[in-house]
Ligand SMILES: Nc1ncnc2c1ncn2[C@@H]1O[C@H](COP(=O)(O)OP(=O)(O)OP(=O)(O)O)[C@@H](O)[C@H]1O
């Protein structure tokens with residue numbers, strides 16, 4: 001197991017990054033006679049510690065895929081396995097962060113992060129962990145602030161810290177930086193890489209942003225229709241991003257891959 005010290009930390013993270021396997025996942029919505037297939041036969045394996053970005057057009061089923069991994073939704077067919085064990089019900093091995101921070105407005109940032117702690121943590125260990133995480137996301141000094149007293153980026157960092165409080169083996173991020181301005185977004189992307197180095201976890205990152213995917217991911221999954229004419233999204237493409245992280249933004253070598261990803265998403269004229 002890799003043990004990495006968080007900046008300023010005196011103890012290593014105790015949890016391991018866990019592998020995730022989607023095995024023939026299918027999901028549709030609506031009553032039987034007019035059921036619409038959203039996902040069909042999605043199969044792929046995400047390695048422990050990998051950052052997988054998930055791209056696809058709006059409504060193609062990205063959030064549905066993530067919800068299945070978190071145990072927040074039950075697929076019609078197939079299953080998700082984490083570390084070889086099927087997900088059934090809300091899975092404590094995963095933590096989720098969404099586009100909007102979803103903080104409790106009456107709690108301090110510290111108390112909001114503490115909500116993510118595993119139930120088994122003692123009060124003193126829990127408090128130390130929360131303060132360590134607030135430091136990791138650059139919010140030491142804001143522990144006693146309430147969500148309305150901080151910026152959108154700071155609220156989003158709090159939400160990330162809350163997700164990390166569980167020491168998740170798998171971190172599920174659903175467009176976590178989508179609502180942020182361009183500069184804050186770049187800072188958050190760098191922060192995510194810092195966090196990934198400091199606390200070993202497998203990351204599934206849903207994003208609309210091709211450059212974000214190229215910047216952060218080991219591999220990119222493009223979810224969409226393939227050319228067999230059947231309804232529902234599946235693995236349309238799975239590409240490895242060349243080059244070690246951290247990568248130079250808009251690196252020349254990634255231009256062709258960027259163009260082909262944009263084409264797959266139906267963006268032309270780039
Ligand atoms: N609980 C539900 N009941 C009915 N339809 C649903 C439900 N959840 C998702 N859907 C439908 O499934 C499709 C995929 O939804 P999903 O939220 O996974 O898309 P997405 O790829 O995350 O889109 P976006 O990029 O806009 O967030 C949509 O058409 C949506 O309306």
Ligand SMILES: [Mg+2]
Nearest residue numbers: 062063064174
């Ligand atoms: Mg979505």
